[in-house]
Amino acid sequence: MSAIANTIFSPELAARFDKLVTIYPLKRSALVPMLLYAQDEVGYVSDAVVAEIAQRLDLLELDVRNVLSYYSMLRTKPAGKYNVQVCTNISCMLRGGFELLDHCKHTLGIGHKETTEDGLFSLEEVECIGACCWAPAAQVNYDFHDELTPAKMDAVLDTYRAREKK
Amino acid sequence: MPDVTLTVDGQKITAPAGTLLLEACKSHGIEIPAFCYYPGLSLQAACRMCVVRIEKMPKLQTACTTPVTAGMVVITDSPEIAQARKATLQLLLGNHPLDCPVCDAGGECELQDMTFKYGAADSFYTEPKNHREEQKWSPVVYFDRPRCILCYRCVRMCGEGMDIFALGIQNRGSSSVIAPNIPAQLSGVVENGVELAQLDCEQCGMCIDACPVGALTSGTYRYKTRPWEMNHVATVCTHCGDGCKTTLGVRSVSDGSQILRGDNRDKSGMNGDFLCNKGRYAFDFANNVERLTSPLVRHSDGTLKPVSWEEALTFAGTKLRDLRQQRGPNSIGVIGSNRTTNEENYLLQKFARTVIGTNNIDHHRTADFVTLATALQGTTGKFASQRDVEKAPALLLVGGDPTNQAPLTAWNIRTNVRLNKARLYVANHEEIKLRRQAKAFVQVAQFGYGAFVESLGADNDFSNAVRAEEQLIVIIGNELRGGELANLIKALPNAKFALLADYANSRGASDMGVLPDVLPGYQSLQGSTIASEYGAADAPGLDLLAMFDAAAAGNLSALYVVGSNPVKRFGIDPTALKSTFLIVQDLFLTETAALADVVFPAANLYEKSGSVTNSYGDLQLVSKAADKAGTRSDFELIVRLADHLGHDIKSLVPFGSQAKGLRADQGQTRGAESGEADRHAVWITANNLEPKLSPFDPFAILDEIQRLVPGYDKLLRLQLLSGNDQHIAPASSGLVQIENRKDLVLPSSDTLFTSGSLTRYSPMLQDVQRHQTTEVSGHLTSAD
Numbered sequence: 005m006s007a008i009a010n011t012i013f014s015p016e017l018a019a020r021f022d023k024l025v026t027i028y029p030l031k032r033s034a035l036v037p038m039l040l041y042a043q044d045e046v047g048y049v050s051d052a053v054v055a056e057i058a059q060r061l062d063l064l065e066l067d068v069r070n071v072l073s074y075y076s077m078l079r080t081k082p083a084g085k086y087n088v089q090v091c092t093n094i095s096c097m098l099r100g101g102f103e104l105l106d107h108c109k110h111t112l113g114i115g116h117k118e119t120t121e122d123g124l125f126s127l128e129e130v131e132c133i134g135a136c137c138w139a140p141a142a143q144v145n146y147d148f149h150d151e152l153t154p155a156k157m158d159a160v161l162d163t164y165r166a167r168e169k170k
Numbered sequence: 171m172p173d174v175t176l177t178v179d180g181q182k183i184t185a186p187a188g189t190l191l192l193e194a195c196k197s198h199g200i201e202i203p204a205f206c207y208y209p210g211l212s213l214q215a216a217c218r219m220c221v222v223r224i225e226k227m228p229k230l231q232t233a234c235t236t237p238v239t240a241g242m243v244v245i246t247d248s249p250e251i252a253q254a255r256k257a258t259l260q261l262l263l264g265n266h267p268l269d270c271p272v273c274d275a276g277g278e279c280e281l282q283d284m285t286f287k288y289g290a291a292d293s294f295y296t297e298p299k300n301h302r303e304e305q306k307w308s309p310v311v312y313f314d315r316p317r318c319i320l321c322y323r324c325v326r327m328c329g330e331g332m333d334i335f336a337l338g339i340q341n342r343g344s345s346s347v348i349a350p351n352i353p354a355q356l357s358g359v360v361e362n363g364v365e366l367a368q369l370d371c372e373q374c375g376m377c378i379d380a381c382p383v384g385a386l387t388s389g390t391y392r393y394k395t396r397p398w399e400m401n402h403v404a405t406v407c408t409h410c411g412d413g414c415k416t417t418l419g420v421r422s423v424s425d426g427s428q429i430l431r432g433d434n435r436d437k438s439g440m441n442g443d444f445l446c447n448k449g450r451y452a453f454d455f456a457n458n459v460e461r462l463t464s465p466l467v468r469h470s471d472g473t474l475k476p477v478s479w480e481e482a483l484t485f486a487g488t489k490l491r492d493l494r495q496q497r498g499p500n501s502i503g504v505i506g507s508n509r510t511t512n513e514e515n516y517l518l519q520k521f522a523r524t525v526i527g528t529n530n531i532d533h534h535r536t537a538d539f540v541t542l543a544t545a546l547q548g549t550t551g552k553f554a555s556q557r558d559v560e561k562a563p564a565l566l567l568v569g570g571d572p573t574n575q576a577p578l579t580a581w582n583i584r585t586n587v588r589l590n591k592a593r594l595y596v597a598n599h600e601e602i603k604l605r606r607q608a609k610a611f612v613q614v615a616q617f618g619y620g621a622f623v624e625s626l627g628a629d630n631d632f633s634n635a636v637r638a639e640e641q642l643i644v645i646i647g648n649e650l651r652g653g654e655l656a657n658l659i660k661a662l663p664n665a666k667f668a669l670l671a672d673y674a675n676s677r678g679a680s681d682m683g684v685l686p687d688v689l690p691g692y693q694s695l696q697g698s699t700i701a702s703e704y705g706a707a708d709a710p711g712l713d714l715l716a717m718f719d720a721a722a723a724g725n726l727s728a729l730y731v732v733g734s735n736p737v738k739r740f741g742i743d744p745t746a747l748k749s750t751f752l753i754v755q756d757l758f759l760t761e762t763a764a765l766a767d768v769v770f771p772a773a774n775l776y777e778k779s780g781s782v783t784n785s786y787g788d789l790q791l792v793s794k795a796a797d798k799a800g801t802r803s804d805f806e807l808i809v810r811l812a813d814h815l816g817h818d819i820k821s822l823v824p825f826g827s828q829a830k831g832l833r834a835d836q837g838q839t840r841g842a843e844s845g846e847a848d849r850h851a852v853w854i855t856a857n858n859l860e861p862k863l864s865p866f867d868p869f870a871i872l873d874e875i876q877r878l879v880p881g882y883d884k885l886l887r888l889q890l891l892s893g894n895d896q897h898i899a900p901a902s903s904g905l906v907q908i909e910n911r912k913d914l915v916l917p918s919s920d921t922l923f924t925s926g927s928l929t930r931y932s933p934m935l936q937d938v939q940r941h942q943t944t945e946v947s948g949h950l951t952s953a954d
Contacts (some may be wrong), residue, residue, distance in 0.1 A: 051353075066349070068336075069340060070339055070349070074342045
C-alpha cells in the first residue's frame with residue numbers, strides 16, 4: 005500500500021519510494037534518486053512525476069523543477085526506447101568519439117537529444133561515462149559498449165533492432 | 171556581543187562581533203559594492219563584487235560573508251581589487267544587453283553604476299549574447315532574462331521574506347535562469363502560439379524592488395518614463411491599516427500631475443523593505459477616467475448634471491441650512507470616511523457637532539477601537555506600535571489574517587520570527603498562513619473567540635506558554651469586539667495590544683471621534699473639555715445604520731456622506747433615501763453618490779496633505795503627490811460647505827487672528843466678564859506656534875487636535891514633518907464604558923487584491939484578480 009493514493013508508479017516503485025523518504029535525515033535528500041528511478045520507469049520526468057514526487061517529499065513543484073533542470077541526465081521529454089549516449093570527452097575524442105557520434109547521427113538520421121520516428125532510438129552526446137580505458141565508448145540505456153568503431157556501432161544498433169523484431 | 175576592533179583601509183573601526191565585514195564597513199562610511207548581498211536575507215556570495223583583501227588570507231575574500239574578527243586588517247580598494255571587480259563586471263555583462271537607454275532600471279541600476287565606476291564597458295567576450303524575449307509572468311511582473319545577473323535576490327526575497335517561494339533557479343551555469351512557479355507547459359496561457367510561464371503568488375512586486383538591475387520590471391510602470399523625469403514623493407498608502415510608506419513617482423500631465431509608479435526603493439517608512447501589491451500598484455484608481463471632476467447637482471428631470479462649484483456649494487449649503495431650521499439639527503446625519511486624513515475626520519465631526527449641531531455622525535467601523543481605548547484607559551505603554559511587532563520577543567495573534575488583510579504586519583511577524591527567533595502564538599478560526607511561523611497554533615471555533623479568551627486562564631500548553639511570556643505583543647483581529655475584546659485585554663495584564671483595522675485611517679476616524687457616542691480621543695459627550703468647548707448636544711446621536719433606518723422612516727432630512735459608500739457596503743435599499751437630501755463627496759460615482767442630490771468631486775489621499783494614524787496608532791504625515799484638476803480636498807469642501815451654511819469659519823477652523831484685532835488674542839484682554847479666553851490662541855502662543863493663515867490649511871486643525879485630543883497632545887511636529895512615524899496612544903482616563911453599545915463593526919473582508927470601493931476603479935487590481943483566479947487557478951500551491 006503506497007503512502008500516496010492513486011500513485012502513478014508501479015506498486016514496486018511506489019513501495020521503494022515509501023521507504024526512500026524514511027532513510028534520510030531530511031526528506032528532500034531523496035529527491036535526486038527518486039527522479040532517476042522515476043525516469044527509468046516512466047521513461048522521462050513528466051509533469052505528473054514532478055507532482056507526485058513533490059507531494060511525497062513535501063516540496064513545491066518548483067523546487068523539484070529547480071533540481072530537475074540542473075541535471076542533464078534527467079529529461080522532461082520522452083526518449084527512444086534505446087537511448088544511445090556517445091561520449092566525446094577527451095579519451096573518446098582522441099580515439100574517434102566525434103566520428104562515432106557523427107556516424108550515429110547519420111545512420112539514425114537524428115541529432116543530439118532527438119528521437120527516431122519509430123521511437124526506437126534516441127541519441128545524446130554525453131560527458132565522460134567512465135570508460136576511458138576502452139575509448140571510444142557509448143552507453144545504450146544502462147549497457148556499455150566500448151572500443152567502438154562505426155562498423156561496430158552499426159552492429160550494436162542492429163542487436164537492439166533485432167531485439168525488437170522478436 | 172562584545173565589540174571587536176579591526177583596521178579597514180588604514181582606519182580603525184569597531185563593530186560588534188559577528189557583524190559582517192560589509193555591514194561594518196557600511197556603518198563607517200566605507201562602501202563595498204555588492205549585488206547579491208541584501209540585508210536581512212540569507213547570504214549568497216554569488217556575485218563576487220564585494221571582494222576585499224584581508225591580511226593573512228591567501229585570496230580575495232567576499233566581505234558579505236566574512237564576519238569581523240579582532241585585529242583583522244582589510245583593504246577594500248586597491249588596483250588588485252578594482253581589477254577583480256572589473257573582471258566580475260565583464261563576466262556579468264557577458265550576456266547583459268546594452269539596452270540601458272530603454273531599460274526601466276536605467277538611471278537607478280546598480281550594475282550601471284558599478285560599470286561606470288569600474289569602467290568595464292569593454293568586453294573581451296566575442297561570443298554572441300544569449301538573447302531571450304521578455305516574458306510576462308503576471309499582470310504586474312515581467313522578466314527580461316538577458317538582463318538578469320543571477321544574484322538570487324528575488325528568489326530569496328520571495329522565499330524567505332514573503333514565505334511564498336514562487337521563484338526558483340533552473341538549469342545551470344550560463345544557462346541558469348530565474349523561473350516562476352508555473353511552468354509554461356502547465357500554465358494554459360498561450361500567446362502567439364507560445365505557452366507562457368506564469369507566476370502564482372501574492373503579486374507583491376518585492377522581487378522587482380530587490381532586483382539590482384532591470385531584469386524584473388513592473389507591469390504598470392514599464393516603458394512609461396525614466397526615473398529622472400518624475401518627482402518622487404513618499405506618502406502613506408491609502409489601502410490597508412498598516413501605514414506603509416509608498417514612494418510615488420509623479421509626472422505632470424495636462425490635468426494635473428499623474429502617478430506613474432509606486433515603490434519602496436528609498437525605504438522611507440516603517441515598512442522598511444516591504445510593500446505589498448496594493449501599495450505598489452493600486453494607485454491607478456487615481457488616474458481612472460471615471461474620476462469625477464465637476465460638481466454634480468440633480469436637476470428636476472432626475473439626472474445629475476455638472477454645475478459650477480459656486481452653484482453646487484450654494485445649493486447644498488442653503489438647502490442644509492433650511493432643513494436644519496425647519497426640521498432640526500438632529501434630522502441631519504453625517505457619515506465620514508476611513509481614508510480621509512485625521513484633520514478631515516476631526517473637521518467633519520466638528521462640522522456635524524458645531525455647524526449642524528448634532529451627534530449623528532458615524533463611519534464604516536472596521537474595528538472596535540472604542541473598547542480598546544476604554545479597556546486600556548489610564549495605562550501607559552500598553553498600546554503596541556507597528557515597530558513593536560518587528561522587535562518583540564513574543565507575539566500572540568488572535569483572529570485576523572494579516573497575510574491578506576495587513577500585509578506589513580505579516581511581513582514584520584515573519585521577519586521577527588526569522589531573524590530574531592521571536593515566539594509566535596496563533597489562535598484563529600481558520601488555518602491562516604502565518605501558522606507556518608507559529609510556535610503554537612490553536613484552532614478556534616468560528617465565533618468562538620469568547621471561549622478562547624476564557625481558555626487563556628485555563629491550564630493547557632498554549633495558555634501556559636502565552637501567560638509565561640513577559641514581553642508579549644497581542645495583535646487582535648477585528649473578529650474580537652466589545653466584551654470579548656475587553657476580556658482578552660483583562661486576561662493578559664502584562665501584554666501590549668494592537669487592534670487591526672482595515673483602512674489607511676480607520677484608527678484615525680475613531681480617534682478623531684467620527685462616532686455618534688464619543689468625542690475625539692474617546693472623550694465623553696458630557697463634561698469633557700471638548701464637550702464644553704463644542705457646546706454641542708450631550709445625547710448620543712444616530713449610528714450609521716440608525717441613520718438609514720431614520721431615513722427609511724422619513725425622519726432624516728439630510729445626509730452628508732464623505733468618502734464612503736454605505737449604500738453598497740451595508741446593502742442599503744436605495745429607496746430608503748428617497749426623501750433625504752443627500753450630499754456625497756467622493757472620487758467616483760459610487761452606488762451612494764449615484765443617489766445623491768449633490769455630488770462633490772474629492773481628491774484622494776495621494777492628492778492632499780495631512781496626517782493619518784494606522785491601526786496601531788502610529789501617526790504619519792501624508793504628503794501631496796498627485797493632483798487632479800477639477801477635484802478639491804475633503805478638507806476644503808467641508809470648510810466651504812460650512813461657509814455656505816452661513817457658519818463663522820473661524821470658529822470651525824482656527825486660522826488667522828481669532829479676535830477682532832490683527833493679533834491673536836492672548837486671553838489677557840478679556841476677563842471673566844467679557845467671556846471666555848481664546849483658549850486656542852493661548853495654546854498657540856504657549857507652544858510657540860504661529861496661527862495658520864488659511865482656513866484650508868489642515869495644520870490649523872492639527873493645532874486644535876494637538877490641543878484637545880488626548881494622546882495627540884504628545885505629538886512632535888518635527889517628527890511628523892520629517893516624515894517619521896510616532897506612536898500615539900489615547901491617553902485619557904475617566905472614559906465611560908458605554909453599556910449596550912451596538913456592535914457595528916463590519917470588517918471589510920478585503921484581500922490582497924481588493925480595496926473596498928476602490929477595487930473596481932483600479933485596472934491593475936482587476937487584472938491581478940483575473941490572473942489569480944482564472945489563469946493560475948488550480949495551481950494555488952503557493953507555500954500554503
